[in-house]
Amino acid sequence: MKLRLLDYLACPACRSPRLSVAPLKESSEEIETGTITCSDCGVKYPIIDGIPRLFPEARDYFHSSGGNSVGTTSPHFSTLQQTIENYSAYQGKVYAPLADRLKNEEILEARSGLLMSDFAGSVCIDAGCGVGRFARAMARAEAQLVIAFDAGYAVDVARSQSGDYANIEWVQADIMRPPFRNETADRVISIGVLNLTGTPDLGFQNLSKLVKRGGTFTIYIHLCEYIPWNKLYSVKTSLGRLYDIAVKERLRRLVAKLPDGTRLSICRSLWRFRCFVVWMEKRGAPGRLLARLLLKFGPMYSDKPLESAESNIARNFDCYSTPNQHTNELSEVIDWFDKTRRYRRIRFTPYRQSVTGWADKPREDNEPMLIEYYPAKSIESIEAAGVEV
Numbered sequence: 001m002k003l004r005l006l007d008y009l010a011c012p013a014c015r016s017p018r019l020s021v022a023p024l025k026e027s028s029e030e031i032e033t034g035t036i037t038c039s040d041c042g043v044k045y046p047i048i049d050g051i052p053r054l055f056p057e058a059r060d061y062f063h064s065s066g067g068n069s070v071g072t073t074s075p076h077f078s079t080l081q082q083t084i085e086n087y088s089a090y091q092g093k094v095y096a097p098l099a100d101r102l103k104n105e106e107i108l109e110a111r112s113g114l115l116m117s118d119f120a121g122s123v124c125i126d127a128g129c130g131v132g133r134f135a136r137a138m139a140r141a142e143a144q145l146v147i148a149f150d151a152g153y154a155v156d157v158a159r160s161q162s163g164d165y166a167n168i169e170w171v172q173a174d175i176m177r178p179p180f181r182n183e184t185a186d187r188v189i190s191i192g193v194l195n196l197t198g199t200p201d202l203g204f205q206n207l208s209k210l211v212k213r214g215g216t217f218t219i220y221i222h223l224c225e226y227i228p229w230n231k232l233y234s235v236k237t238s239l240g241r242l243y244d245i246a247v248k249e250r251l252r253r254l255v256a257k258l259p260d261g262t263r264l265s266i267c268r269s270l271w272r273f274r275c276f277v278v279w280m281e282k283r284g285a286p287g288r289l290l291a292r293l294l295l296k297f298g299p300m301y302s303d304k305p306l307e308s309a310e311s312n313i314a315r316n317f318d319c320y321s322t323p324n325q326h327t328n329e330l331s332e333v334i335d336w337f338d339k340t341r342r343y344r345r346i347r348f349t350p351y352r353q354s355v356t357g358w359a360d361k362p363r364e365d366n367e368p369m370l371i372e373y374y375p376a377k378s379i380e381s382i383e384a385a386g387v388e389v
């Protein structure tokens with residue numbers, strides 16, 4: 001990390017911006033090892049391999065001695081620890097080789113409804129950056145500074161892949177206690193992360209506070225239903241959702257507790273199973289029916305017909321790595337943005353699960369938030385053009 005990062009940080013334990021750094025090992029302007037201390041609550045956070053580990057339990061977790069830390073026994077931390085450890089295998093082995101081969105600029109534009117030029121000159125936060133594919137895309141778009149954080153060792157993988165990027169700072173931190181000052185960033189993005197936290201609404205509120213007046217906040221989550229947004233669920237949809245909650249999610253949680261190698265083997269088998277379903281689909285009406293049932297009730301989390309084995313395995317491994325997997329209804333997501341009263345306008349982008357809010361000047365009490373939708377057709381046309389989501 002560079003000293004410039006301190007201008008954006010706040011203590012994740014007490015929210016104080018009064019933090020100081022004691023470097024132990026530096027090379028040029030980069031602090032490789034050291035400690036960040038909060039002058040108000042005294043909690044100390046280690047800097048290891050150039051990355052500040054800014055969660056209150058970090059000192060205990062990394063077995064450092066001396067100074068305050070917050071004990072590592074809370075139920076929240078046990079769940080976070082599962083995320084940290086399960087995802088490290090996913091990020092290193094499965095996702096890192098794939099991530100930079102995707103069309104990340106196009107994906108980010110499509111998901112955010114922004115242009116890459118909108119990131120130029122901005123301070124950006126990538127919350128749950130994974131191996132940093134979007135952080136690097138924003139840095140290439142000449143963002144002033146990208147602060148990319150993730151709960152897990154993904155940030156280590158990300159940093160090791162980003163040697164040439166002078167405008168990125170990597171941080172290990174938790175969305176539930178983000179270590180940043182309020183209204184600190186022009187662009188906040190969180191792609192595929194809130195849905196992995198136990199309380200996506202709280203995560204949303206935490207991240208929304210980081211957006212400056214005039215800035216934007218983009219989230220990509222799992223929505224239960226995109227279209228039609230104004231109709232009641234049908235009996236079929238309701239039964240489908242009941243099955244997902246009562247059976248599929250329970251099974252997923254059990255698998256998420258298995259060792260990395262076992263989960264990876266299961267996901268490889270799911271790719272073969274997916275190929276079998278594709279084969280079934282071509283076997284006339286009965287085959288199509290069976291294929292539809294297998295897709296609906298089977299244990300796969302990826303039903304995209306166009307993707308490669310690598311993408312399919314990565315997507316399933318992602319779903320089988322997280323302790324939590326939430327879906328939210330469209331109305332809940334609208335409510336998250338609306339409740340803050342910070343957003344005059346939100347837009348559901350062509351990817352059915354992403355939304356961007358514009359935090360222009362606060363709305364009057366009786367002023368409704370403007371909600372824009374893209375037609376569903378665009379999703380298919382983007383997928384048909386072969387862009388990975």
Ligand SMILES: C[S@@+](CC[C@H](N)C(=O)[O-])C[C@H]1O[C@@H](n2cnc3c(N)ncnc32)[C@H](O)[C@@H]1O
Pocket residue numbers: 080083084087091127128129130131132133134149150151152154173174175176190191192193196197318
């Ligand atoms: C599906 S990956 C998405 C990564 C990246 N946004 C992308 O699109 O490539 C989800 C990431 O969220 C991170 N994550 C999960 N819970 C988190 C939390 N509470 N705080 C920060 N990151 C978290 C995981 O470690 C993982 O790297």
